[in-house]
Amino acid sequence: MTDAVGVMLQGNEAVVEGALAAGIGFYGGYPITPASEIAEMMSRRLPQQGGVFIQMEDEIGSLAAVIGASIGGLKAMTATSGPGFSLMQENLGFAAAAEIPCVIVDVQRAGPSTGLPTAPSQGDVMQARWGTHGDHPIIALCPSSVSEAYHLTIRAFNLSEKYRTPVILLMDEVTAHLREKVVLPLPGSVEVVERIQATVPPEWYFPYEETNSDVPPIVSFGEGYRYHIDGLFHDRAGFPTSRLDEIRPWVERVFRKIDRNLADIVHTEEEMTEDATVVLVSYGTTARSARYAMHRARERRKRVGLLTLQTIWPFPEHAVDHLAHQARLILVAEMNRGQILLEVERIVKGRCEVRGVNRADGELVEPRQILDALEQ
Numbered sequence: 001m002t003d004a005v006g007v008m009l010q011g012n013e014a015v016v017e018g019a020l021a022a023g024i025g026f027y028g029g030y031p032i033t034p035a036s037e038i039a040e041m042m043s044r045r046l047p048q049q050g051g052v053f054i055q056m057e058d059e060i061g062s063l064a065a066v067i068g069a070s071i072g073g074l075k076a077m078t079a080t081s082g083p084g085f086s087l088m089q090e091n092l093g094f095a096a097a098a099e100i101p102c103v104i105v106d107v108q109r110a111g112p113s114t115g116l117p118t119a120p121s122q123g124d125v126m127q128a129r130w131g132t133h134g135d136h137p138i139i140a141l142c143p144s145s146v147s148e149a150y151h152l153t154i155r156a157f158n159l160s161e162k163y164r165t166p167v168i169l170l171m172d173e174v175t176a177h178l179r180e181k182v183v184l185p186l187p188g189s190v191e192v193v194e195r196i197q198a199t200v201p202p203e204w205y206f207p208y209e210e211t212n213s214d215v216p217p218i219v220s221f222g223e224g225y226r227y228h229i230d231g232l233f234h235d236r237a238g239f240p241t242s243r244l245d246e247i248r249p250w251v252e253r254v255f256r257k258i259d260r261n262l263a264d265i266v267h268t269e270e271e272m273t274e275d276a277t278v279v280l281v282s283y284g285t286t287a288r289s290a291r292y293a294m295h296r297a298r299e300r301r302k303r304v305g306l307l308t309l310q311t312i313w314p315f316p317e318h319a320v321d322h323l324a325h326q327a328r329l330i331l332v333a334e335m336n337r338g339q340i341l342l343e344v345e346r347i348v349k350g351r352c353e354v355r356g357v358n359r360a361d362g363e364l365v366e367p368r369q370i371l372d373a374l375e376q
Contacts, residue, residue, distance in 0.1 A: 004183045011149045011176040012037035015079070015105055015169070016045060018153025021190050025051045025074030028065035030058055030084060033117040034173040035107035038079040059084035063091040066102045070095075071229065073220030075157055079105035082124055083114060085131070092166055093132030094231045098238075099208070099254065101160040101195060101218070103153070105169045107176045110362035119362030120173035122284055122335040128168045129313050135251075137258040139265060140168040140313040144287040146180040152310065158193035159265060163257055164215050170312060172335065174285040174364065202226065206236040208250060214257035258314060267310040268319045272298065276305030278374060279323045281344055282333040283309040286365045290333045293370035302374065315343050324348045331373055333357040333365050 009017065015038055019027075027042040039055065046053045052069070056062040062078045069076040080088065085106045095102055108124045110116035124131075128140045139159050143149040153169060160167040198205050198217040202225045209216045219225040228238035233250065235241045258265065272294065273279060282290040287308040297304040307323060309316055320343075324330065330352060332341040341356040348354050357373045359365055 004185050006181050006183050008179055009146055009150070009182045010037065010179050011143070011146045011171060012107070013041055014146045014150040014182055015153045015171070016041045017184060018150040019077055019103070019157065020045060020049060021150075021185070021187070021192070022154045022157035023075050023192055024077055024157070026066065026069035026076040027051070027053045027078065028056050028062045028069065028076070029078045030056055030062050030080070032059075032081045032084045034109055034176050035079045035081050035105065037176075038105060038107075059087040060091065063088045063095070063102070063104065067091060067095050067098075067100050070100050070102050071221050073223075075101070075161065077103040077105065077157075079107065081107050081109045081117075082111045082121070085124060085127065089127075089132040093134060093136065095166040096132065096136040096138065097134075097231045098229050099164040099216075099218075100166065100229075101164055102166050103156045103160055103169065104166060105153075105171065108170065108172045110360070116362040118173065120285060120335060120364060121360065121362065122170075122172055122286065123339070123360060124170065125312060125334075125336065125339040128170055137165065137255050138168065138313050139163070139165060139258070139311070140170050141310060142170045142283045142312050143175055143310070144284050144308060145175065146178055147182045148310065149175060150182055150184065154190055154192070158191065161195040162193045162215070163261070163265075164195070164218055165258070168313075170284070172284050178285075198225065207238050208234060208236045210236070210249065210253060214253050214260065262314055262318075265311060266314055266316050266318075268316045269308040269310065270319070271306045271308070273305030273307065273323060275303050276323075277303045277327060278305070278329045278331065279327045280304065280306045280331050280333060280370065281309070281320065281340065282306070283312060283340070284335075286333050286335055289365050289367045290370055293367040293374070296367065296371060297374055304374065309340070312340075317347050320344055320347045324351045327352050329353045329355065331355055331357055331370065333370055335365055336360050
């Protein structure tokens with residue numbers, strides 16, 4: 001008896017399958033290339049499983065609906081691309097401030113503005129971290145294969161529910177439209193995390209109470225627990241406050257719940273780094289080009305390794321710092337003008353040379369570009 005089944009899936013389809021496996025109950029979205037297949041497939045599959053699909057009037061309303069559904073107790077998701085992701089930033093900030101679990105899929109395309117709707121990009125990396133105003137933590141994951149699109153979607157939901165935070169899945173157009181064989185676990189065999197529930201009576205419940213885990217329980221509206229949700233700095237009951245003795249503990253807790261759990265949140269993959277004097281750092285579809293270039297370089301007896309980032313934010317500082325001690329050169333390959341390159345330079349602090357292999361013209365970073373950079 002098998003415990004899994006192999007199927008051919010497109011990256012966007014894998015996201016849908018992953019969301020369904022994670023227990024999604026609500027999808028609110030607006031069609032946009034190259035993410036539209038997610039909404040199209042959700043409109044058919046989600047109602048079949050008892051969930052709710054709604055097409056909103058725009059991306060602003062889409063994330064607002066997702067937040068409302070999450071407050072109502074449903075695991076909720078939306079999907080978009082760069083222009084829509086820009087419109088979602090205000091509500092993304094609200095979800096971060098109010099600690100509302102939700103998942104936002106951004107299938108990146110070339111920009112700025114409407115750019116090249118059908119061309120790949122990784123230009124939204126910094127927008128995912130700093131797109132909404134103010135200081136706040138965020139989790140962003142990045143798949144480099146169709147299989148990872150499935151598994152990281154499940155992981156996005158699990159992290160969102162576990163830490164009461166929005167989580168962003170940063171794909172790119174190539175991974176979204178690529179078709180590959182994916183081994184799907186049987187229903188019920190994947191780990192699914194549910195949000196922490198309150199164990200106290202309604203009169204004792206505070207939605208932003210200090211807890212040992214730094215993640216307060218969240219109760220769905222309509223279950224008899226009366227409380228307040230606001231985007232303003234708030235006290236433990238959720239009401240606006242200007243008292244520093246209430247604001248400071250809240251700010252510290254919101255960051256601490258992520259920072260103290262980096263080992264659980266941050267995932268990377270290392271290949272052939274044990275003896276590497278040159279390390280390639282990459283993510284998403286570009287990591288596939290980097291992997292091919294690494295193998296070709298190894299055939300030429302060059303000691304090249306690869307660090308693939310599955311978690312983009314929080315940034316995998318420990319992994320990069322460790323490799324900076326042994327490498328003489330770190331090459332960062334990405335489909336933008338050097339957004340992760342800046343993070344790597346910040347961490348390396350001049351201990352080894354850092355260079356970028358970049359393009360932002362709507363075309364893939366090819367293995368030949370990386371190999372040429374290695375020769376230089």
